[in-house]
Amino acid sequence: MLLPELFGNYAKNQPDKVFTSYNGREWTYHEFYEKAKRIAAYFQTKGYEKEDIIALYSLNTDVFLVCYFGLQLGGFTVMPVNTKLAVPEVEYIFNHSEAKSLIYDVRIENVINETQHVFHEKLAIGGEDQLGKILEDESLHFSPVPLGEHDTSVIMYTSGTTGKPKGVMLTHRNIIAAGEVWSEVMDITENDRMLVSTPLFHCAAAHVFVVPVTYKGGTIIIEEAFSTDKTLALLQNAQPTMFFGVPAMYTILLNLPHIKEIELPTLRLFGYGAAPMPYEILKKLKETFPNIKVQNLYGQTENAPAASSLKDHHALNKIGSVGEPLPQTEVRVVDENGNSLPIGQVGEIVVKGAQVMKGYLKDDQETARAIKDGWLYSGDLGRFDEDGLLYIVDRKKDMLIRGGENVYPVEVEEVLYQIPELLEAAVVGVPHPVYGEVPKAYAVLKEGKSLTAAQVMDYCSTQLAKYKVPMEVEFLNELPRNASGKVLKHTLGPKENMSV
Numbered sequence: 001m002l003l004p005e006l007f008g009n010y011a012k013n014q015p016d017k018v019f020t021s022y023n024g025r026e027w028t029y030h031e032f033y034e035k036a037k038r039i040a041a042y043f044q045t046k047g048y049e050k051e052d053i054i055a056l057y058s059l060n061t062d063v064f065l066v067c068y069f070g071l072q073l074g075g076f077t078v079m080p081v082n083t084k085l086a087v088p089e090v091e092y093i094f095n096h097s098e099a100k101s102l103i104y105d106v107r108i109e110n111v112i113n114e115t116q117h118v119f120h121e122k123l124a125i126g127g128e129d130q131l132g133k134i135l136e137d138e139s140l141h142f143s144p145v146p147l148g149e150h151d152t153s154v155i156m157y158t159s160g161t162t163g164k165p166k167g168v169m170l171t172h173r174n175i176i177a178a179g180e181v182w183s184e185v186m187d188i189t190e191n192d193r194m195l196v197s198t199p200l201f202h203c204a205a206a207h208v209f210v211v212p213v214t215y216k217g218g219t220i221i222i223e224e225a226f227s228t229d230k231t232l233a234l235l236q237n238a239q240p241t242m243f244f245g246v247p248a249m250y251t252i253l254l255n256l257p258h259i260k261e262i263e264l265p266t267l268r269l270f271g272y273g274a275a276p277m278p279y280e281i282l283k284k285l286k287e288t289f290p291n292i293k294v295q296n297l298y299g300q301t302e303n304a305p306a307a308s309s310l311k312d313h314h315a316l317n318k319i320g321s322v323g324e325p326l327p328q329t330e331v332r333v334v335d336e337n338g339n340s341l342p343i344g345q346v347g348e349i350v351v352k353g354a355q356v357m358k359g360y361l362k363d364d365q366e367t368a369r370a371i372k373d374g375w376l377y378s379g380d381l382g383r384f385d386e387d388g389l390l391y392i393v394d395r396k397k398d399m400l401i402r403g404g405e406n407v408y409p410v411e412v413e414e415v416l417y418q419i420p421e422l423l424e425a426a427v428v429g430v431p432h433p434v435y436g437e438v439p440k441a442y443a444v445l446k447e448g449k450s451l452t453a454a455q456v457m458d459y460c461s462t463q464l465a466k467y468k469v470p471m472e473v474e475f476l477n478e479l480p481r482n483a484s485g486k487v488l489k490h491t492l493g494p495k496e497n498m499s500v
Contacts, residue, residue: 002147002172003179003211004073007033010217014190019214021238022062022222029217035066035135037142040074042134043101044143046121050075051152053097055119057081057090057112058105060200060224063125065210066135067103068200072153072172075145079155079167080201083108084405084465089165091115093157097167097361103131149173155361156203158301158406167361168301170207177354178207178304179215181326185309186242186269186295190217193266195240197226197249198404203301204274209244228252235264244271244297246404247281248434254284264289273297274404275436279319286315298322298390303376304355307331308390321389322382329353331390333382338372341383346393349382350375398489400429402438405467409489412439412470415463419456421449426479427470430493441470442492444478451475 001009007029010017015030027035043054054071056078058064064080071078081093083105094102094117102119104112106127123130134140147153153172157165182188194213198205200222210220221238223231226249235243245253250272253259270285270292277296285294293312299305308331310323325331330352333341341347356376359367370377379399382392400407409427416425423444429437445451453473460469480488 001176002149003153003176003214004069004147004172006176007036007069007073007214010214014217017217018219020062020065020220020222023224025062027062032062032066032069036070036073038134038137038140039067039070040076040145041140041142042137043071043074043076044145045140048074048076048100050145051077052101053077053079053099053155055079055081055094055097055099055102055104056201057083057102057108058125058201059083059107060196060222061105061125062222063131063135064200065220065222067131068154068206072147072175073145074142075147075151077152077155079157080206081157082201082465083111083199084467085111086462086464087111087114088463089465091117093165093167094119096165097155097157147172150358152358154206156201156301166363166366169358169361170304171358174304174355174357175207175211176215177328178306179211181306181328181353181355182208182297183212183215184327185311186212186271188212188216188218188242192216192218192241193221193239194218194242194244195221195223195231195234195238196244197223197231197234198244198246198274199225202274203299203305204297204404205244207304208273208297208299208306209242209271213242228256232256232262235267236262239266241266242269242271243267244273246274247272247277247436248275248403250277250285251281251434254281254288260288264292267292270294271297273299275401276320278436279316282315282319296322298392299351300376300378302357302370302378303351303353304357306353306355307349307351307378310389314389318385318387318389321385321391323389325390326353329355332375333384333390338375343384343386346381346383349378349380349390349392351378352376398428400437400439402429402432402467403435405465407439407468409439412441412460412464412468415460416441416443416456418463419451419459421445421451422456424479426487426489426492428489428493430472432471438471439468440472440474440493442474442476442479444476 011033019029152169154170296310299307308323333347412427423446425443430440432438
């Protein structure tokens with residue numbers, strides 16, 4: 001059974017149970033499902049066809065989830081777009097995907113107004129609120145659509161090492177598989193209440209928590225964005241049983257002066273991932289809340305994301321590990337020829353399971369590189385220990401993670417090379433006390449040219465999402481290179497080995 005069908009069963013069998021809670025507004029499974037059907041019905045009546053791509057550009061709201069579920073219910077492909085991206089990045093995604101329609105949040109419409117992509121129509125959340133009117137339109141009648149396992153239900157764009165984002169196509173089977181394995185490994189039941197403070201446009205919030213909790217018939221508590229005071233208030237008062245945060249969020253919460261006085265009686269699980277959790281932060285988290293379990297979650301957008309998990313009993317004695325392979329999932333560490341390596345040896349991590357993506361949108365070449373014989377080649381280098389636990393030791397493709405957000409140096413470097421005064425540049429990750437690591441640029445000026453670090457960062461801020469902008473710029477006379485001319489990035493700045 002696929003997720004839209006499963007949700008329909010819950011709407012019949014537990015119609016009065018609260019599914020979403022957002023800013024004091026609660027929607028039951030029945031209410032939510034009726035609204036989702038109206039979204040599907042609207043696009044049906046407008047003549048949209050199965051697997052047409054509908055872009056969703058919104059902050060966290062219950063309406064976001066209605067659109068997410070409703071579009072899939074109608075057989076359409078929902079494409080959540082990262083709201084932190086700069087205008088050129090958003091426009092590329094719209095153009096490359098050839099998205100037919102756009103649902104957008106008026107609170108962040110300034111970016112939308114600067115893009116040139118032509119949609120069949122744009123529907124606003126807020127303002128004139130066309131979307132809200134659709135949700136309340138009882139004249140819209142949904143016609144059930146046969147959904148295939150391999151139909152593309154979700155597309156999420158992830159930055160590529162070539163500097164251009166790639167559209168990860170996830171099928172209905174991929175999505176339900178993620179729900180199955182994560183709900184099992186986190187012991188999720190219908191009684192769980194998940195507090196979501198991280199962006200719903202990310203695969204982690206959507207598919208590691210919303211989908212698994214929905215799979216079990218639980219409740220989703222939605223916060224627009226992480227905010228120290230508001231998040232803490234919700235943890236105390238909204239009766240959540242689960243919470244997910246990137247390490248930077250836990251660092252901020254644990255540094256509050258009164259944190260040891262806080263009681264969270266309903267919470268049973270702190271999930272963390274998307275970036276490495278420093279040992280001291282993890283230790284402090286367990287000391288501060290000894291009755292709450294912690295669990296690391298590892299995967300990539302390309303596998304829904306679902307690869308492995310480190311459970312609470314290993315949290316402090318297997319620091320740095322991303323745990324054991326998930327149920328129904330195979331994980332190997334292989335050499336360049338795809339041969340499995342023995343315990344302790346480092347190789348590329350490959351993953352196999354029903355959650356592995358269909359492929360990259362309009363990119364057969366990259367799909368063939370990423371998926372071989374059903375195995376997803378993650379691009380991460382890792383090793384297994386004698387207990388069968390997986391460790392990430394490096395990233396094959398130089399990716400760094402700033403507070404849970406992926407940053408690809410090549411993407412930033414391409415922007416730096418647009419600056420006329422710069423001869424060459426290289427970007428590496430350097431440690432940061434809150435964000436884990438941040439991008440730092442090393443730049444060489446053209447002869448006779450002058451430029452300040454602030455000017456470099458200002459230009460980057462017009463072309464890149466804020467989290468991709470170098471936090472520091474250092475000017476050098478030349479970049480270090482090896483005999484073949486390759487830049488020796490490892491000599492530029494301290495870059496810790498990190499898991500995700």
